[in-house]
Amino acid sequence: MATKKYDVIIIGAGIAGLVAAFESLNLGKTVLIIERNTKEHLGGLAKLSFGGMALVGTPLQRRLGIKDSPAIALDDWYSFADFGTQDVLPKQWAEQYVNESAEQVYHWLLGLDLKFFPVVNWVERGQYKRGNSVPRYHVLWGTGYRLVERFEELLKNHPNQARLSYLFEHKVSDLIQENGKIVGCIAEQENTGQKDLSFFAEQVVVATGGITGCLDKVRENWYKPWGQAPKEMLNGSHPFADGLVHDAVSRHGGNVTHLDKMWNYAAGIPNPKPQFEAQGLSLIPCKSALWLDHTGRRIGPEPMVTGFDTNELCRRISQLDKPYTWQLLNWRIAAKELAVSGSEHNPMIRDRKLFSFLKEVLLGNHRLVRQLQKESDHFIVASDLRELVNQMNHLNGDHAIDYEVLKNEVTQFDDVIRRGKGLWNDDQLRRIQHARGWRSDRVRTCKPKPILDPSAGPLIAIKLRLITRKSLGGIQTDLQSRVLNTLGAPITGLYAIGEAAGFGGGGASGFKSLEGTFLSGCILTARAAAKSIGVGV
Known part of the structure; x- marks a missing residue:
């Protein structure tokens, strides 16, 4: 019996995965989304999120008298990020974010019949170093719930919907590599335990989130200058955000960086x-x-x-x-x-x-x-x-x-x-x-x-x-969201997007986020991956 081969396999059905699927269908690609959770949890953490996005130079800012620009935002970003000299790709992603967030996120979402609440909040203003110089935190009307709901609608009603397949309750444990190219992945069925299920595609996109759903991994990667991790922490992510596919990418030569950089919160209750x-x-x-x-x-x-x-x-x-x-x-x-x-x-x-x-x-x-x-x-x-x-x-x-x-x-x-x-x-x-x-x-x-x-x-x-909440580090990628090996060369057939990629480059936010860079970072990296797949880069 012949094994079906897809144009694109997307591992993870969070918002990054859904955006990548939508853009891939726009290109006429056949797409398989493999999701570890149940169908009811489509959208992942995005569906549970408040829906805030840090956006730069939007019409809403201008209406409120906020004078912002990519140059101002990048200066703020660098102040908070505290990038090192080796952080070339994170810096490139930061620059791409501030230059493209208005067009590629704000206007794009408006064009998909999503709306923003008509205020802009001012978060992460900075304490010892400058954070957001001006208000940038735009909130989706309907929160992240509406964002996911809308992409569910877009995928369900897409003219190429027949080219899209879902596979829920399957855990991807490894990638398949042939002659230096990633050609698929290996999964197991969560409930039955059926293992070594192979799926093949021209391109594989990792959209699995970060590591902060596994408290053991959080402690293992805790930022060393801070000493030992707290003995008691709460999980604000999900147990499936455990870095399992990060490990698989590493085994196949991918570079995973800055896992000690995390965006956790100070005020959790059980x-x-x-x-x-x-x-x-x-x-x-x-x-x-x-x-x-x-x-x-x-x-x-x-x-x-x-x-x-x-x-x-x-x-x-x-x-x-x-x-x-x-x-x-x-x-x-x-x-x-x-x-x-x-x-x-x-x-x-x-x-x-x-x-x-x-x-x-x-x-x-x-x-x-x-x-x-x-x-x-x-x-x-x-x-x-x-x-x-x-x-x-x-x-x-x-x-x-x-x-x-x-x-x-x-x-x-x-x-x-x-x-x-x-x-x-x-x-x-x-x-x-x-x-x-x-x-x-x-x-x-x-x-x-x-x-x-x-x-x-x-x-x-x-x-x-x-x-715990977000991983700021992750799988290193270039500006096309292609996964890079430890020498900085793209691994053919492999992409990483969203939190799995540290929202771009394996750590686009550096040490601190300006807040609201996560949902929009998922969208930007997913769209970059789809564009690259479309032109065959």
């Missing part, structure tokens, strides 16, 4: 409804909350405030005595500032309910606060500070937090606020004021008011851990 071990939810922590260590002391001397340097927050937390921290706040702050990253906990944006979304923004997202209070034991609500401390210690099963210590910390902060705006000699308050200076952040950041103010209660404490 998922109240986990689908796998150690699954977490990534909170967008409140700027107006006090960030405390395990004893209830404010982390310092420089206070921790989100929105400026996520990587630095992770570094500082990883070097504390205990692998967890606390945020202390009140209901007023939580209702205005707290969010959970992703589509699941943002149903008003995900389902494109504009009136309901605006109502939550203006009146406070009390729905989310009540949901977390009900579902999470790491989200503690109490009527007074002593009761709060008792519950915090009860959750830990110890007496690490002393009531008088915590009372002193929050009272000192509240006293500074009461002195008045002209006397706010506290760096956290300075950063809050800076954030409130931009219109879209002002509506999501509280005007400073004492935390212990009875009218702003009840009080809330949230126990947080580091949560």
Whole structure:
């Protein structure tokens, strides 16, 4: 019986894989997508994402009076990335990103009937080094859920849909190489355990995500200058993002780089409804909350405030005595500032309910606060500070937090606020004021008011851990998304896209991301691969 051969095999059905499939069908190619998960999880992490993208020089920025350009963005990128002298390809991908994100992502998605919410957020502003000089964070109306849903529709209704095949619940364990060319891959069926299934194609595209779904690999590749990885971490990725195909690429001569560069988050809580071990939810922590260590002391001397340097927050937390921290706040702050990253906990944006979304923004997202209070034991609500401390210690099963210590910390902060705006000699308050200076952040950041103010209660404490998310390193590729060997030459027949390629070049973001470079990085690298396949490069 003859073995069917495809023009393109795509390993992984995340957004990078779906975009590559769409563009390949546009070229008239026959395509096989092999996905390890079930059909219901088509789209991978993208479907669960908030849908934010860092885009440069868009009409939306110009309408909001934001003066941006590829030159400004590249300067910001280099500041955060801290590239080394050997990072030639990551630098090339960074330059390609800032030059092409408006046309190849923003306008392209608009042309596919996707829309962006009419505000641009300002994230990763930088702390010790400059981050985003201007707001660039564009949010898809409908979140990443709508992005995946739209590409499902595009593939299902494509004129060349008959040329597309899916194979779900199959784990690719190796590649097939003949005469120096990758000609296919080997997989096994996840449920039956049937192994050594061979699939052949002219071109193989790796779109499997990164390594941060495997906590053992995260610890193994932890950035050495930071010391040992925290003993406790949450998984904000998926167990199938385990680097299995990275290893296969290495065995066949591909160069895998910068796996110690990761984009993790500082504010994770255990998922109240986990689908796998150690699954977490990534909170967008409140700027107006006090960030405390395990004893209830404010982390310092420089206070921790989100929105400026996520990587630095992770570094500082990883070097504390205990692998967890606390945020202390009140209901007023939580209702205005707290969010959970992703589509699941943002149903008003995900389902494109504009009136309901605006109502939550203006009146406070009390729905989310009540949901977390009900579902999470790491989200503690109490009527007074002593009761709060008792519950915090009860959750830990110890007496690490002393009531008088915590009372002193929050009272000192509240006293500074009461002195008045002209006397706010506290760096956290300075950063809050800076954030409130931009219109879209002002509506999501509280005007400073004492935390212990009875009218702003009840009080809330949230126990947080580091949560994994994205690999910034990966399989090294050129600007056509072709996989390169250790000598820098393309491996014929093999491509890598999205997170598997470190979003281009094996590490396009360098040490730190400007945030929002992931979904758009998947799109750019996937489109580059398809273009290269189309011209036979």
